[in-house]
Amino acid sequence: MSDPLLSIEGLHTAYGPIEVLHGVDLVVNEGEIVSLVGVNGVGKTTLMRCISGVQPVKSGAIRFRGEDLTRRPDHARASLGITHSPEGRQIFGDLSVAENLRLGGYHRSDDLGADMEEVFGLFPILRDKADLDAGGLSGGQQQMLAIGRAIMGRPKLMLLDEPSMGLAPVLVDQVLAVVKSLRDRGVTLLMVEQNAYAALSIADRGYVMEQGEITLSGKAADLIADPRIREAYLGA
């Protein structure tokens, strides 16, 4: 059998003396949407930061197609096709919407026009505002721009951090529909969400994190039906 796209084994990391991930194991296979759910502060974002390379790892392995990334710098991971979004959104407010999108494809030498059209097709509001400063967008529009910019990088693995954060319910549905359509186009996604139901409802598999450890994992449909999950995360 071929290697999983992403495989994390026994991952430990710390902020100064305080360890926040205590031996995390997680696998993402090519073509999957995997959701990582858990309440505030359990270490979900820290795990994403370890994968994208901005947070150093204390011990354990992060393998991408079997190759250990743990000692590779973050830009090397980006060139392998790993993008991390929205990462606190981090859009460039004094550049236009279109310029922000082009920056997402900065490492590509081919024509970006077709992908830009694709992003505008997914988020028509970005086309309407293409020439305006990104800083003037609403929070939800900035979220869409951050996802659009990640799409422009033609990622193999997209790390999506709280894509529904701060969005009105109608926009949550729109963003989740985009996430599903990305999978249909061959992007593999690892998504972190506090909105457990939304995250699991579009995922193939899921992991539950508590206090820096994975405590449950399985098919997303099984997790949604699990009474422990329903009680703790789905408000049942």
Ligand code: ATP
């Ligand atoms: P949230 O949904 O709030 O982002 P999370 O599950 O993603 O929560 P993390 O942000 O990964 O959790 O935080 C895990 C723990 O590490 C928390 O106790 C947090 O306070 C701590 N932490 C996060 N970032 C730092 C940092 N830069 N320095 C020190 N401690 C940090």
